[in-house]
Amino acid sequence: MIHVTVAFHEDLHFFLSDESRRGDIEASFHVTRSVKDLIESLGVPHVEVDCILVNGASAGFDYLLDENDRITVFPPGLSARSFGCKESELLRLSPPDQENTRFLADVHLKTLARLLRMLGFDTLYDRRWDDHDLARIAVQEDRVLLSRDTRLLMRSTVSRGFYVRSTNPDEQIVEAVIRYHLADRFDPFKRCINCNGEITQIDKERIAAGEVPPGVKAGASSIFRCRACGKYYWNGSHVERMRERIETIRRQIR
């Protein structure tokens, strides 16, 4: 019988049972197993783990557990100093953040996907995609998979993923902005909220000459159009509402 002790950083307590949150978790098993297998069996998806210390030394997911091992598990976003070591001594398990983070939202996160697009972030969403499709696209296109399904995020092929804690989209967008350091990279009116296509502004001269596209309110001074689906956005309705919502998000982040 192999006995080990596991402790999770408090940011990961969210995933644990009430009992496991109280302190060190004792685990016993007959046949050795990988540390990743043990961590996920306790409810924490590997995509939420960035560093593992085994008896004080940095270890990879495939480390095979041994008698009396003491394991501590940490989420992304912590500096090497918080582990009491140098960055070079640390094995980071989550891939480095991308310069232009691109997302893929699961079927339950439609509003979050629309909010990310509103802020200009490339975010795929299609309610027809099942778990298999989502995992495949996340890997093929190297996108961050956003989900509230731990089983989906535990799929071994998925390396970039984030478990969205809140069920409220207004809080979900704040979580995503903080986790992926997006606050200084908002680029509103770049992406279509409906389809993720890029939008472009229509020439001011054309509007001044009375060339207002059908369906767009007369008098609109700024008009944008999605290159992919053709949807129009104009000030006075969409644009003002979007600006207000973006301001609210900025306030919440501060």
Ligand SMILES: [Zn+2]
């Ligand atoms: Zn569109």
